[in-house]
Amino acid sequence: MSSLAVKRAELETALRGLPGALGRTLRQAESLPYWRSPQEFASTGLAEVDAIAGGLPRGALTEIIGPASSGRTSLLLAILAEATRRQETCAVVDAGDTFDPASAAACGVDLDRLLWVRCGGNPEHALRAVDLLVQGGGFGCVALDLGELPPRIARRVPLACWFRLRRAVENTLTVLVALEQVSCAPSCASLILETRPGRPIWSGTPECSRLLEGARFEAGPRKRANWGQAAPSTVGRCSLSPVSVAFQARALG
Amino acid sequence: MFASIHAPGVSQAVLVECARAFSPRLGSAAADTVVLDANGLNRLFGTPAELAGAIARRAAEMGLPASVGLASTPEAAAHAARGFRGVTVVPPGREAELLGKLPVAALTPFPELARTLAQWGIKTLRELAALPEEGLAERLGPEGVRLHQLARGGGIRPLIPELPAPVFEETLELEDPVELLEPLAFLLARLLADLCARLERHGLAPQELRLGLKLRDGRAHERVIRLPVPIRDSRALLKLLRLDLEAHPPLAPIAGVTLAAEPGRPRVLQDGLFLPPAPEPAKLEVTLRRIAGLVGKGNVGWPELEDTHRPDAFRLKNRGQAAPSTEGRCGLSPVFLALRRFRPPLKAEVEAPEGRPVKIMARQMHGRVLAAAGPWRAAGDWWTPQAWDRDEFDVALSDGALYRLFRDRRRAAWFVEGSYD
Numbered sequence: 001m002s003s004l005a006v007k008r009a010e011l012e013t014a015l016r017g018l019p020g021a022l023g024r025t026l027r028q029a030e031s032l033p034y035w036r037s038p039q040e041f042a043s044t045g046l047a048e049v050d051a052i053a054g055g056l057p058r059g060a061l062t063e064i065i066g067p068a069s070s071g072r073t074s075l076l077l078a079i080l081a082e083a084t085r086r087q088e089t090c091a092v093v094d095a096g097d098t099f100d101p102a103s104a105a106a107c108g109v110d111l112d113r114l115l116w117v118r119c120g121g122n123p124e125h126a127l128r129a130v131d132l133l134v135q136g137g138g139f140g141c142v143a144l145d146l147g148e149l150p151p152r153i154a155r156r157v158p159l160a161c162w163f164r165l166r167r168a169v170e171n172t173l174t175v176l177v178a179l180e181q182v183s184c185a186p187s188c189a190s191l192i193l194e195t196r197p198g199r200p201i202w203s204g205t206p207e208c209s210r211l212l213e214g215a216r217f218e219a220g221p222r223k224r225a226n227w228g229q230a231a232p233s234t235v236g237r238c239s240l241s242p243v244s245v246a247f248q249a250r251a252l253g
Numbered sequence: 254m255f256a257s258i259h260a261p262g263v264s265q266a267v268l269v270e271c272a273r274a275f276s277p278r279l280g281s282a283a284a285d286t287v288v289l290d291a292n293g294l295n296r297l298f299g300t301p302a303e304l305a306g307a308i309a310r311r312a313a314e315m316g317l318p319a320s321v322g323l324a325s326t327p328e329a330a331a332h333a334a335r336g337f338r339g340v341t342v343v344p345p346g347r348e349a350e351l352l353g354k355l356p357v358a359a360l361t362p363f364p365e366l367a368r369t370l371a372q373w374g375i376k377t378l379r380e381l382a383a384l385p386e387e388g389l390a391e392r393l394g395p396e397g398v399r400l401h402q403l404a405r406g407g408g409i410r411p412l413i414p415e416l417p418a419p420v421f422e423e424t425l426e427l428e429d430p431v432e433l434l435e436p437l438a439f440l441l442a443r444l445l446a447d448l449c450a451r452l453e454r455h456g457l458a459p460q461e462l463r464l465g466l467k468l469r470d471g472r473a474h475e476r477v478i479r480l481p482v483p484i485r486d487s488r489a490l491l492k493l494l495r496l497d498l499e500a501h502p503p504l505a506p507i508a509g510v511t512l513a514a515e516p517g518r519p520r521v522l523q524d525g526l527f528l529p530p531a532p533e534p535a536k537l538e539v540t541l542r543r544i545a546g547l548v549g550k551g552n553v554g555w556p557e558l559e560d561t562h563r564p565d566a567f568r569l570k571n572r573g574q575a576a577p578s579t580e581g582r583c584g585l586s587p588v589f590l591a592l593r594r595f596r597p598p599l600k601a602e603v604e605a606p607e608g609r610p611v612k613i614m615a616r617q618m619h620g621r622v623l624a625a626a627g628p629w630r631a632a633g634d635w636w637t638p639q640a641w642d643r644d645e646f647d648v649a650l651s652d653g654a655l656y657r658l659f660r661d662r663r664r665a666a667w668f669v670e671g672s673y674d
Binding site: 068069070073078087088089098099100102103106111112116128132133138147202204210211212214249 | 552
């Protein structure tokens with residue numbers, strides 16, 4: 001256990017021992033059913049990624065980070081396809097207006113269950129829209145696509161915004177996914193999946209009949225909360241990408 | 254008791270207007286005959302004969318050549334009105350005796366049945382009522398039994414009153430004009446609560462809200478809010494009205510408010526026990542209106558692909574939400590290479606000796622082409638002004654990314670359509 005987790009556990013123990021109202025409230029809160037309930041996870045739709053990341057935690061923020069052409073959007077569409085296959089209603093809040101419905105439909109996303117919010121390059125609107133959707137409730141997955149936002153601008157998003165989103169999604173069954181180039185809210189995210197550019201797969205000879213068959217990407221958890229039967233305050237931080245898996249995305253015909 | 258008014262050649266609307274002066278419960282017996290429920294009218298009009306006289310006087314005042322019948326069943330009253338001129342009161346138990354003089358044709362039997370009865374020599378209701386019911390049932394079937402019961406003065410069907418369609422509208426005239434949204438919202442909350450309560454009593458819910466604001470300068474400000482599903486939650490409706498008024502404020506202080514609702518049947522949906530929860534329609538509508546206020550009305554919705562080969566052809570629907578199904582799809586879908594579109598496509602400077610790109614420079618990216626596939630020629634809509642004709646390439650650049658590039662053949666220009674991710 002990291003030193004931070006040890007200190008946090010010690011602090012919680014000390015607080016629970018307080019004789020006053022705060023200690024009583026903490027002891028009562030521990031008896032609530034959600035306090036110690038095991039965390040629910042949703043499949044990403046990719047067996048390889050599920051195997052190493054354990055799925056996407058519900059009621060928590062998951063970040064998918066990676067540079068351009070690293071497979072992060074393919075991974076997001078696989079997540080949405082899997083969620084709509086479970087008949088969940090999903091939402092994509094598209095800050096950069098880059099979402100392609102044709103790609104989503106080809107990946108198996110049921111467009112009748114997908115709400116698309118086009119923010120025209122305004123990340124502030126995107127964050128407010130995500131907040132409204134999460135507060136409204138009932139969504140299985142809400143995805144915030146900040147993939148086109150340069151890291152220097154993405155990092156300007158106040159941490160309070162991310163904490164607000166994390167707080168809003170807590171105790172719900174919603175999977176909140178943020179797609180970015182770099183992690184903007186590492187302290188708020190329960191899971192950070194990092195994707196790395198792989199290599200394109202070409203077929204045919206270079207001169208006349210070359211065809212883009214697909215691409216092979218790598219994905220791995222950069223941070224993963226240690227859920228389980230214990231209180232959700234015990235968060236363990238993995239070192240950078242301890243494990244990664246490769247997944248292949250085929251080009252559309 | 255039931256009363257009937259019969260006036261040949263007079264429209265039913267006029268007859269209904271005449272009958273409505275006595276009872277709101279009235280129904281149609283024929284195109285020129287209405288029947289009304291006269292139970293309890295004795296307190297107002299006295300004996301049945303006095304009531305029938307009052308109805309006849311009212312009809313005469315309206316200039317109707319009407320005959321009036323009063324009997325214990327709707328059918329007997331209608332037959333009395335249609336069969337006899339003037340006022341006819343049929344006391345209970347004497348229907349067969351008084352109506353017996355009427356011809357069988359008064360019951361409007363089927364032509365085949367009428368012919369059979371004529372062959373038997375049955376001409377009046379009295380003769381028909383005298384026949385044994387069992388024998389009629391054997392020979393003429395259920396229709397014969399029905400005619401027999403009517404001939405004896407029995408009632409078969411109850412009166413089905415045709416009530417006027419309720420109007421769900423609330424109006425408020427203000428003594429002092431309202432200038433701010435907050436006090437207006439307070440008034441709207443009251444009107445909405447009354448409207449929703451009335452709709453609930455009828456088992457209905459608003460499908461469309463029409464808000465009419467009378468402005469102090471005499472102009473009118475009207476807003477219509479169409480709901481995807483009927484919603485009876487007055488608080489959610491108030492939020493929708495507030496959001497709409499914030500987006501489209503009236504241009505002068507408000508002197509009067511009219512709120513009307515187009516009713517619809519509330520959606521009754523039995524969710525499956527093992528199906529995931531979906532957003533509540535009322536909450537979702539409020540959320541979508543709020544988001545539409547942020548990003549614009551046309552930028553939020555449920556995408557639908559258009560039936561065309563034109564690139565990036567889609568439309569946003571207002572309403573999605575496929576019906577829940579207990580049959581989930583099984584298995585994992587294959588993962589496809591997703592395209593992140595640049596909207597609009599980025600104009601690029603491309604070095605393309607022999608028509609194949611080797612170096613690309615655009616606003617957000619530049620580099621040497623490491624590998625390329627193409628060209629894939631696509632064209633369409635040539636019969637419209639939006640014709641498109643292009644050569645597409647998939648390229649791997651030296652910056653490590655994969656892009657879709659195309660050359661617009663009509664404009665002779667290169668564009669980057671998006672990146673594969």
